[in-house]
Amino acid sequence: MENQFPITKWVDENGNVTGEDYKEMVTEELARTFYQHMIRIRTFDKKGISLQRQGRIGTYAPYEGQEASQVGSALALETEDWMFPSYRDHGAAMTFGHSLKNILLFWNGRNEGCIPPEGKNIFPPGIPIATQLPHAVGAAFAEKWKGTKNAAIVYFGDGATSEGDFHEGLNMSSVFEAPVVFFNQNNRYAISVPMEKQMKTKTIAQKALAYDIPGIRIDGNDVFAVYFETLKAMDRARAGEGPTLIEAVTWRYGAHTTADDPTKYRDQMESERKREETDPVLRVERLLKNNGWFDEAWAERMQKQAAEEVDAAVAEMESFPPADPADIFDHVFAEPNWQLQQQKQEYFQAKKGVPVWNQQQQ
Amino acid sequence: MESTTAVKKKTMTLVQAITDGMRTMLAEDENVLVLGEDVGKNGGVFRATDHLQEEFGEDRVMDTPLSEAGFIGAAIGMAVNGLRPVAEIQFLGFIYPAYEQIMTHASRLRSRTMGHFTVPMVIRAPYGAGVRAPEIHSDSTEAIFTHMPGLKVVCPSSPVDAKGLLIAAIEDPDPVLYLEPMRCYRSSREEVPEGKYTVEIGKANKLQEGNDVSVITWGAMVPVASQAVKEMEAKGVSCELIDLRTLYPIDRDTIAASVQKTGRTVIVHEAHGTGGVGNDVLAIVNDTSFLYQKAPVERVTGFDSPVPFFGFEDEYLPTPARVKHAIEKVIKF
Numbered sequence: 001m002e003n004q005f006p007i008t009k010w011v012d013e014n015g016n017v018t019g020e021d022y023k024e025m026v027t028e029e030l031a032r033t034f035y036q037h038m039i040r041i042r043t044f045d046k047k048g049i050s051l052q053r054q055g056r057i058g059t060y061a062p063y064e065g066q067e068a069s070q071v072g073s074a075l076a077l078e079t080e081d082w083m084f085p086s087y088r089d090h091g092a093a094m095t096f097g098h099s100l101k102n103i104l105l106f107w108n109g110r111n112e113g114c115i116p117p118e119g120k121n122i123f124p125p126g127i128p129i130a131t132q133l134p135h136a137v138g139a140a141f142a143e144k145w146k147g148t149k150n151a152a153i154v155y156f157g158d159g160a161t162s163e164g165d166f167h168e169g170l171n172m173s174s175v176f177e178a179p180v181v182f183f184n185q186n187n188r189y190a191i192s193v194p195m196e197k198q199m200k201t202k203t204i205a206q207k208a209l210a211y212d213i214p215g216i217r218i219d220g221n222d223v224f225a226v227y228f229e230t231l232k233a234m235d236r237a238r239a240g241e242g243p244t245l246i247e248a249v250t251w252r253y254g255a256h257t258t259a260d261d262p263t264k265y266r267d268q269m270e271s272e273r274k275r276e277e278t279d280p281v282l283r284v285e286r287l288l289k290n291n292g293w294f295d296e297a298w299a300e301r302m303q304k305q306a307a308e309e310v311d312a313a314v315a316e317m318e319s320f321p322p323a324d325p326a327d328i329f330d331h332v333f334a335e336p337n338w339q340l341q342q343q344k345q346e347y348f349q350a351k352k353g354v355p356v357w358n359q360q361q362q
Numbered sequence: 363m364e365s366t367t368a369v370k371k372k373t374m375t376l377v378q379a380i381t382d383g384m385r386t387m388l389a390e391d392e393n394v395l396v397l398g399e400d401v402g403k404n405g406g407v408f409r410a411t412d413h414l415q416e417e418f419g420e421d422r423v424m425d426t427p428l429s430e431a432g433f434i435g436a437a438i439g440m441a442v443n444g445l446r447p448v449a450e451i452q453f454l455g456f457i458y459p460a461y462e463q464i465m466t467h468a469s470r471l472r473s474r475t476m477g478h479f480t481v482p483m484v485i486r487a488p489y490g491a492g493v494r495a496p497e498i499h500s501d502s503t504e505a506i507f508t509h510m511p512g513l514k515v516v517c518p519s520s521p522v523d524a525k526g527l528l529i530a531a532i533e534d535p536d537p538v539l540y541l542e543p544m545r546c547y548r549s550s551r552e553e554v555p556e557g558k559y560t561v562e563i564g565k566a567n568k569l570q571e572g573n574d575v576s577v578i579t580w581g582a583m584v585p586v587a588s589q590a591v592k593e594m595e596a597k598g599v600s601c602e603l604i605d606l607r608t609l610y611p612i613d614r615d616t617i618a619a620s621v622q623k624t625g626r627t628v629i630v631h632e633a634h635g636t637g638g639v640g641n642d643v644l645a646i647v648n649d650t651s652f653l654y655q656k657a658p659v660e661r662v663t664g665f666d667s668p669v670p671f672f673g674f675e676d677e678y679l680p681t682p683a684r685v686k687h688a689i690e691k692v693i694k695f
Binding site: 082111112114115116123124127128131133134135136137138139140141142143145146152164165168169171172175176327331332333334337338339 | 395421426427429431432433434435436437438439440441442443444445447459462463466467471472473474475476477478479480511512514535536564610611614
């Protein structure tokens with residue numbers, strides 16, 4: 001099966017284009033764009049961990065190492081497409097146009113973090129594993145039903161492919177010929193459980209066979225392969241040719257979340273080696289250098305710009321007005337029912353010093 | 363009936379009224395879409411969607427794979443993206459694979475996103491015992507859904523309410539679980555207005571005025587309670603019979619007004635007693651009308667056993683005799 005689903009790679013670990021066919025497509029402009037986006041989301045991710053360590057946000061799920069998968073796939077979308085990220089895909093979400101401030105608010109326990117910028121169809125992060133796949137199928141189906149050319153992309157990890165919702169989502173999309181791309185980031189660990197304990201199959205792409213849809217396996221640390229293969233899959237979706245499963249083989253350097261200690265389940269040297277050998281950002285840097293496109297001053301400027309943007313977002317997040325407890329009650333239904341109205345009233349009276357037990361029962 | 367432009371009426375069973383409600387809304391709103399297992403050519407296992415695919419086409423009345431979590435999840439995506447899906451679950455006992463989608467997403471999305479994304483969808487599910495159905499086909503687990511913030515739960519007992527509540531549910535901006543008492547699907551007929559009308563979600567229906575005892579029930583237990591009430595009337599006990607119609611949010615005011623008048627309360631439901639919706643009714647009686655009560659509130663419910671195989675279901679289900687016994691108990695207290 002590994003032979004049937006070979007890993008597509010456009011640019012290798014040393015920054016060399018792998019085939020003549022790709023040479024024209026691997027341009028300086030694209031390389032610079034990808035590099036800039038990857039630096040940006042890596043800067044954000046490092047800040048996320050540091051903010052959590054300082055107690056300035058809550059538990060945080062890092063994606064460092066997966067930047068090529070997230071940037072390449074998100075840049076393949078059109079403005080009106082739908083994105084269904086999981087909790088580790090805010091790199092993709094911010095590349096697609098989500099607000100950095102809102103993403104930080106999400107990790108700081110605020111519902112505002114689930115709200116995308118106006119006009120952006122970005123769903124809140126899927127938390128229970130794989131549950132977002134059927135949503136993407138439904139939203140994509142609705143686009144087809146309305147006769148648009150919009151499509152949906154949905155993100156999930158290797159562990160998600162063991163869930164029922166993965167199979168139900170793929171099967172339904174296949175039956176409905178829904179314009180959806182299933183973008184799997186196979187980082188080879190579901191928290192602590194390695195891929196070989198998660199499934200007997202050697203690839204995830206082969207699971208597409210069961211649903212008679214294309215299954216593509218790519219080097220998820222090669223942003224060019226990710227971008228162009230996602231673009232192809234999205235084009236297929238738009239053309240009414242149905243869904244695609246993409247397996248982007250990648251690696252997360254860090255913990256599952258800041259609440260987890262990866263030294264308990266894997267050798268940290270492996271990640272250190274991968275930082276040298278297969279890092280997605282370094283690969284584009286090498287490509288730029290190999291082609292004489294790298295400009296130290298420009299790269300420093302990109303770093304600085306990213307740091308400034310992230311710092312500004314942190315400042316915005318930290319100066320954001322405190323949560324209004326009324327929001328607990330006001331958004332459960334379009335019109336709050338009597339239970340919520342009563343509980344809200346009692347809550348605010350208690351806040352004012354009138355204990356609930358002294359209040360007149362209605 | 364809250365609003366109606368309809369004047370002509372037609373005699374229908376409850377299940378026909380449900381079909382008519384879907385037909386009315388499919389014609390009224392092009393974004394309404396019916397989906398589920400066997401809802402197409404087969405017209406649903408109970409024929410609730412009979413002929414709808416013929417009339418509206420496969421794009422509007424869609425068979426789905428056998429995939430409760432999948433198609434309820436997909437319906438969420440459709441609802442968020444501008445459609446008004448009406449999904450059929452064949453029996454409430456088969457809804458559990460979709461529980462996560464309903465609990466974690468359908469009911470919560472408005473709240474999570476502070477109203478940015480909303481899920482105007484309806485899930486229809488026949489529920490309850492008493493039709494000698496195979497194992498697992500007779501569950502009445504409404505309480506695990508009323509406990510779920512962000513979801514409305516309705517349960518009609520008559521053809522007129524069935525159609526009006528269904529239309530209200532389809533027009534509601536929030537997700538609604540619409541429970542259909544399968545035991546009442548074809549057990550009686552009544553005149554149902556043609557065309558569009560709604561029955562307000564959250565409003566109970568006082569089926570009978572009375573002074574001595576309030577009997578509060580819903581769905582398939584309405585005819586059972588009604589029979590008991592009739593027999594008690596003959597014995598000179600005046601009962602007020604209330605059909606809740608909506609299980610969340612419950613109509614507190616109608617309950618309070620009734621139990622304050624009668625001072626005695628009997629709650630009847632076929633679901634298991636522990637954690638049942640009857641306990642929420644009891645809490646309303648306690649919160650609003652404790653000092654009016656002349657006797658402890660009685661509950662007549664299914665047992666805390668799984669709904670038994672149909673060989674025992676008549677033992678499990680509340681009967682007019684059990685309801686009468688409870689009424690006598692609160693009278694004699």
